[in-house]
Amino acid sequence: MEKSKRNLLYEEAKASLDIWRYVFGFADIAAAKCAIDLKIPEAIENHPSSLPVTLAELSVAVSASPSHLHRIMRFLVHQGIFKQVPIKDGLATGYTNTPLSRLMMITKHVWALAEDNPCLSHMINEAMACDTRRVVPRVARACHDLFEGVATVVDVGGCTGETMGILVKEFPWIKGFIFDVPHVIQVAQVLDGVENVGGDMFDSVPKCDAVLIKWVLHDWGDKDCIRILKNCKEAVSPNIGKVLIVESVIREKKKAMIVEDRDEKLEHVRLMLDMVMMAHTTTGKERTLKEWDFVLNEAGFARYEVRDIDDVQCVIIAYR
Secondary structure: OOHHHHHHHHHHHHHHHHHHHHHOOHHHHHHHHHHHHHOHHHHHHOOOOOOOEOHHHHHHHHOOOHHHHHHHHHHHHHOOOEEEEEEOOOOEEEEEEOHHHHHOOOOOOHHHHHHHOHHHHHHHHHHHHHHHHHHHHHHHHHOHHHHOOOOEEEEEOOOOOHHHHHHHHHOOOOEEEEEEOHHHHOOOOOOOOEEEEEOOOOOOOOOEOEEEEEOOHHHOOHHHHHHHHHHHHHHEOOOOOEEEEEEEEEOOOOOOOOOOHHHHHHHHHHHHHHHHHHHHOOOOOOEEHHHHHHHHHHHOOOEEEEEEOOOOEEEEEEEO
């Protein structure tokens, strides 16, 4: 058989297997989420015995059907999330955690995990920088007038400085501040006209004329969101102070509402992001305008406006 034909047969055989991964790929995530929701890693870790946990013990600990739990654990063991080991002289088996399953224990929010895990922190920083390069030029075009007369701008949750790098080029008269947690500031860019400041937005925000906060507030529930916004409000100047919030605003559909195809696709992304927030954060969410109105009023802002930038995000400008 010619080599090219053998290669083709190999590729076709591989494709016939790979297609199943795409058809049923959701099962990987579903099973892992099931383990997290049932707190299986915690049940194994906190078991009073130093021995591996049997199926019977585990089913009692997590209040799950033994037959269903057996099938879930069989799948997760195959995926390398848990280990199954012999006990009682090989007459039975039990389950133990792995480094991967321990990461699924709900002990910290994602930002605390990033602080302890440089690889995760780098991945988050790169994702934020990628989005910034796409979105911030749109923000600058839509909000050019808002930077007139502004001398200092603090980027809250400024990550490695991608946003501020764009802004100081677009508005060279401003003095910029990248404000983020210390472990992020350690790897932030050093830019002309920009100062890097480590701190905690839940405690305070550096004084300035304007605050920019992009894709930060959706990570938090209303209580934390209001606390952050209050600190942003206290940071800006009384007369010209403003807070520019770059976030999505979920549309509240009305009956007989005519929606353009592009707008419908953007809205679908916003709703997908809301699912991501629900899965990846403890209390985060994408907000409707009504929900934004609530947190802004609770934070004490006098008024606000919303500017469309023809993207998933909008710019909400809150005035002190």
